[in-house]
Amino acid sequence: MNYKDSFREYLGKNGLKVTQQREVILDEFLAAGSHLSTEELYRSIREKYPHIGYATVHRTLKLLAESGLAAPRHFGDGHTRYECSNEEQHHDHLICTICGAIIEFENPGIERLQEQVAAKHGFVIEQHRLEIYGRCSSCLAGKGKKEKK
Amino acid sequence: MNYKDSFREYLGKNGLKVTQQREVILDEFLAAGSHLSTEELYRSIREKYPHIGYATVHRTLKLLAESGLAAPRHFGDGHTRYECSNEEQHHDHLICTICGAIIEFENPGIERLQEQVAAKHGFVIEQHRLEIYGRCSSCLAGKGKKEKK
DNA sequence: GTTAAATTGAAATCCAATTTCAATTAGGGG
DNA sequence: CCCCTAATTGAAATTGGATTTCAATTTAAC
Numbered sequence: 001m002n003y004k005d006s007f008r009e010y011l012g013k014n015g016l017k018v019t020q021q022r023e024v025i026l027d028e029f030l031a032a033g034s035h036l037s038t039e040e041l042y043r044s045i046r047e048k049y050p051h052i053g054y055a056t057v058h059r060t061l062k063l064l065a066e067s068g069l070a071a072p073r074h075f076g077d078g079h080t081r082y083e084c085s086n087e088e089q090h091h092d093h094l095i096c097t098i099c100g101a102i103i104e105f106e107n108p109g110i111e112r113l114q115e116q117v118a119a120k121h122g123f124v125i126e127q128h129r130l131e132i133y134g135r136c137s138s139c140l141a142g143k144g145k146k147e148k149k
Numbered sequence: 150m151n152y153k154d155s156f157r158e159y160l161g162k163n164g165l166k167v168t169q170q171r172e173v174i175l176d177e178f179l180a181a182g183s184h185l186s187t188e189e190l191y192r193s194i195r196e197k198y199p200h201i202g203y204a205t206v207h208r209t210l211k212l213l214a215e216s217g218l219a220a221p222r223h224f225g226d227g228h229t230r231y232e233c234s235n236e237e238q239h240h241d242h243l244i245c246t247i248c249g250a251i252i253e254f255e256n257p258g259i260e261r262l263q264e265q266v267a268a269k270h271g272f273v274i275e276q277h278r279l280e281i282y283g284r285c286s287s288c289l290a291g292k293g294k295k296e297k298k
Numbered sequence: 299g300t301t302a303a304a305t306t307g308a309a310a311t312c313c314a315a316t317t318t319c320a321a322t323t324a325g326g327g328g
Numbered sequence: 329c330c331c332c333t334a335a336t337t338g339a340a341a342t343t344g345g346a347t348t349t350c351a352a353t354t355t356a357a358c
Contacts, residue, residue, distance in 0.1 A: 017324050017335055039314085053338035058315075074223070078314070094272050103270055110262045114281055117254050122286030123243050130279045132263055137271030166304055166355050188345085202307035207346075227345070304355070311348065316341105323336065328329100 003030055003069055003084075010067035021052050025060040029070065030084065035102045037079035075102070075131065092129075096136035103136070152179055152218060152233075159216035170201050174209040178219065179233065184251045186228035224251070224280065241278075245285035252285070 001009070007026055008018050028045045029036070036044070042057040061082050064070035070082045075095050090111070094103040110130065118125045150158070156175055157167050177194045178185070185193070191206040210231050213219035219231045224244050239260070243252040259279065267274045 015335080019324070019336065021337070037314095051338090055316085055338055055340095056336080059336090062316095074225075076223075080315080094267065094270055096272075097275055103272070105266050105270070107262055107266055110259055110266075113256055113259045113262070114279075117256055117259075118243065118281060118283060121243055121252055121254070122289065123245075123252070123281070123283050124289060125281055125283040126246055127283075128279070128281040130263075130277070132267060132272070132274055132277040134267060134272050134274040134276075140271065140273060164304080168305065168355070170306070186345095200307085204307055204309095204347080205305080208305090211347095229346080300358085302355105302357090304353105306351105306353070308351105309349085312346080314344100316343070318341070319337105319339100321337085324334090326332095326334105328331080 007064070007067060007069060010063075010069075016063075021056050022060050022063070024049055024052065025057055026064065026069075029061070029064065029082070034083040035073065035075075035081045037081050039079060041082075076133075092131065094132045094134070094136070096139055097133050098135055098139040101136050101138070156213070156216060156218060159218075160212075165212070170205050171209050171212070173198055173201065174206055175213065175218075178210070178213065178231070183232040184222065184224075184230045186230050188228060190231075225282075239277075241280065243281045243283070243285070245288055246282050247284055247288040250285050250287070 004023070004026060007022070010016075011018055011022070025041070025045065028048075029041060032041060032044055038054070038058050038061055041061070042052075042054045045052055045057060061070060061072075065072050065082065068085055071085045073081045073083060073093075075081060075093070077100075089106055091104045091106045092110075094105060095101070096103075114128060115125065117123075153172070153175060156171070159165075160167055160171070174190075174194065177197075178190060181190060181193055187203070187207050187210055190210070191201075191203045194201055194206060210219060210221075214221050214231065217234055220234045222230045222232060222242075224230065224242070226249075238255055240253045240255045241259075243254060244250070245252075263277060264274065266272075
């Protein structure tokens, strides 16, 4: 089942309605690269659909998160960003402190060690967050390539 | 050199002044357990020193962070928390989603794997943040032990 | 002691997130 | 297809922690 159907199903099961705005916002969310902030997605949508308000974008992103189709992230710039929860596998992030690029990665070895650490403290893991901040290869090579993410 | 002297040295080198408030706030910050929010530290200080304002606590914590004596953390409850940067070794956190307890841990193996991941992407690490959220042993055992951190 | 520069603290401001509320829309029932 | 009620929308207002403003005060160099 695709994203649109999943979202419609979630809405239906919860007595919520399928609206034009929600459809548009989901489409644009999927079309835009991941890790967009509410503000960025709103600006992007406003170009084609000037009648859609910021509050609706905000609320729809929260709905997507509740439905499990999107996941909120915080990378320290004060803006909540959302990414698609497409992959079944958990992933973490490399964030460039120069250009803001965000690279996803997976590492089962790290996950395994985390489980060991948790077990040692009698902890049961619900979720985790690993963010590595530094300089990406582009910024290290030609400084000034100013990739805007 | 102890914390107080380190802080005084930092202040001196930067043309800043050693004030009673800054001394008190550093003392209380060191005395209180780590991971206190600005608000929590302010409340704690206010009992003994009602004349010290929130803004001063806030500014002093930022100064401590700039001087390298404290490090700001964000654990998702919307409050900035500060911890002592005493240990030379980097550490990460286990956070209980029930009682809010925060446990520090170190794991060189995880650090090593992070370096490998970064290298694979041509990334140079500046810092990282690993937070593991879950249920601590106390909360798993006697539910209701309501440890308030 | 004098004095300029730094600091303080109460209040104001900032700003993203969130909520309010009147007008509009979805969609089940008839 | 129309009605009707609950859900939704969007502009504006509100929230809340972080930060700044600014007049009064304090530090510390001279």
